[in-house]
Amino acid sequence: MLALIYFIVLSIIAVGSAVCVLLSRHPLYGALSLVVSMVSLAGIYGLLGSPFLGVVQIMVYAGAIMMLLTFVIMVLNGARDSHTPMFDKVSLFVIPAVIVLAGLVGFALVRAPIAFDAATVRGSVAITSKTLFDVAQTGPGYFVLFEVLGVLLLSAMGAAVLLAKKRLGSVDSEKTEGKH
Amino acid sequence: MELQAIYVQILALVIFAIGLMVAVSRRNVFFVLMGVELALNAVNLSFVGFSKTLPNDMSIVGQVVPLFTIAVAAAEACVGLAMVILIFRNRESVDADTYSNMKG
């Protein structure tokens, strides 16, 4: 019972801030609404027996990713651009379409008989890490995926640096150098 | 009234729909990225919700896979923002419609 109340509250916050993302004018406002949404989702994770994941969500998503996003918005001065309208003809067409899509999927979902299982184990750090670092691979083999994930993150970092770097001696760099 | 599995799924669906709306209907490129992040979050929620319906030994999946998803989302956000910076240098605008070079 209590779980339901917590769930409802958290879900209202999540959905509401998501709608705020949709309707916000300034990208920074949108970013901040997104952070609120993510935090409430983290709470729901905890409610559903995955506290580890909730914490990871806050640390990585809300903490790192959104910070990065906010940083780039500020660097590029996203607010300077006032010509970009918020919604246009495509949006007018897309929003009802997505609503219809969601309606169809929801209709299909609701007819499926799913129910919580009582014997679900609560996802503590110990259990999670045991599953992840299970080198002997007694269960489904997540170890290799985990290591690959590390490589993926490293390569993404390298790619980002390479892409966004100003070329030394290029016109752009001279110009900004000169302005300073 | 108990918290039922289907409620979690419905919530995930709603957040996914809103994320999709944000991604496709806003012209500012940052909003597009934010919409994608929202949608990915909804997927994670859906995973976690389903894992609670599974018995003992399988239910840990619901924590591990969203972990991977979060990591991938991080990588993707990083590279996407780097590209935004790169394109912004050329075109001086954050309007996603000006980034379209496809032949019609």
Add this chain to the structure above:
Amino acid sequence: MISLGLIPLFPLLGCIILGAIAVISSGSKKGPAEGFVGTLAVMFPALSFAGVALLALNMPEGGIRETLCTWIDIPMFRAEIGFLFDGLSRIMLLFVTGIGSLIALYSIGYMHGDRGFARYFAYINLFLFSMIVLVLSDNLLLTFLGWEGVGLCSYLLIGFWNKDLNNCKAANKAFIVNRVGDIGFILGMLCLVTIGGAAILNYDVLANFISMVINGNHVELVVPFLSVAGILFFIGCTGKSAQIPLLTWLPDAMAGPTPVSALIHAATMVTSGVYLLARLGSMFAILPVVLDIIVIVGMLTAFWAAVAGLFQNDIKKVLAYSTISQLGYMFMASGVCAFDASIFHVFTHAFFKAALFLGAGAVIHALAGEQDMRKMGGLIKKTPVTACVMIFAFLAIVGFPGFAGFWSKDLILEKIFMNCSMAIPGFTLFGHEIATIPLNGFVYAVGLATAVITAVYMGRLIILTFFGSYRGSKESEEHIHEAPAVMLIPMVVLAFGAVFAGYLWADSIGIKYFAETLAPVVGAAQAYNAPAVAAHLNPVIFAVLGTIAALLGMYIAYKIYANARIPAAKGSSAPEGGKATWTFLFDSLHKYVGIIPVNVLAWICDVVVDKILAAIQWTIGAIASILGDGAASFQVRKVRLQVAFSILGLIALLAIVLLTGGTL
């Protein structure tokens, strides 16, 4: 005992070898060695003739049959390459190969110096091969192969001097008019196959079929069908043997070299129509309507061509119309079911007509190419041997007693009078009963009148060419010389034939050797149609009447042309005015019935149908374009819009999955 397959093989080999020589020497300026080529060219037909003679001497009464191989073998249809050597094909082969060899010998002299020497003899050998196949084959399909082959060779040889466009046009005309006839042949074959299956195309099977029908009294059942087949075959014969209405090609065919006219358009190819009628005699015997049509067509053709021969100034054209007229006689004989008489006339006609043509060729050779009779005259002193040959042949063709034509032509006229059963059926007119009017007397009278006119125009030819004073230019008079020996020998041999060939069937004297050799082949057919009551007329009456007709014609010719003043020839040798209308009557008929409608049709197709088809194509193309553009419009410039379309697609997919119960 030599194989039958060797007889067509020799000329075929000759054609291939000579063709190879012609192609190999086509690069050199002077051409191949004439002596060598000429020897080869005469050797192969001569070998064929020797083979035929050997086979002919010991031929059993029923004939020799030999099947070479299977030609077509599919479930629906089976045809074999087989040869049949019986009395009819023996006669035909003897004079085809014999006269062919003689004319090949003559051509060595006539074509001397021509650059296409080897090519000419290759074509001649190909022609002989086709003609032998036509005559020797034992089924209609193989006969048709030979039929087409002789048509092809006729085209090749008429247009031999192909630098001149008129020759090419004449060759085209011959081939195309023949083609129209061939449609009749093919449809006739199909008609027969419908009745009796593919096996009925074999002559023996056909004869058995007909005798079975007669014995079983089923004649009335098959007559309608077979009448259609008979008329179709007769159309084929009119095309090949130049009868009304497909005769316009034969006068134009005189554009080819004279030996070609002698061989193809006098002795052999044009007689294949008559040969076909004799072969299918058993079938035609039970078709009275078709026989009447054949008689009428033959009669009209003979008369028309004889009158047209009077109007011509070119020596070869006179002979061409003469050929058409004599072919009309042969068809008249076939029409009264006297097949042996018609084949006999074919036989004698081959000799005297070939002699006439070769003689004309010698005259043309002597005058260095002059063919207009108005510029000739008095040649008997300068070219006596040629004149002799032609005069003997002239006597033969008019039916002078003792010469070949006397026996054959009078036999035909006698058979017409005796056997013709055409009649106008009785009817009532103004309350009076008019009895059946028999028409055999009328047909006989027309035949006799044609004989008179034949004598007139042939007499005119002889008088204008050989008697009187020379009307040409002075310098050409110096060059007139007798033909070389290689040309004279065949002419003399043929002149002998023109005199003595008729004695093979001298009915009045009682020699019936020719009829006896043909009896096994055509006897049954003729017996079926023999008149119920043989009229008791002395055959001598017909001989006397024929002789009177010949003498009358000769006298008229002498009276009109002997001392007449021939107007100076100006312009071309073609007839003018009313004569031109008569001569080109059937050309005009072809023009109005055939060529102009085809032109109109072609114009309609070109302007109307072409535009309609182009419009249809354009429409289909436009539809494809529009569909393509429509599909392409889904590819948009903006990414967002593209994603929006994807969402739309996803909705559609989901809807379908849900609607079909999720088990897609």
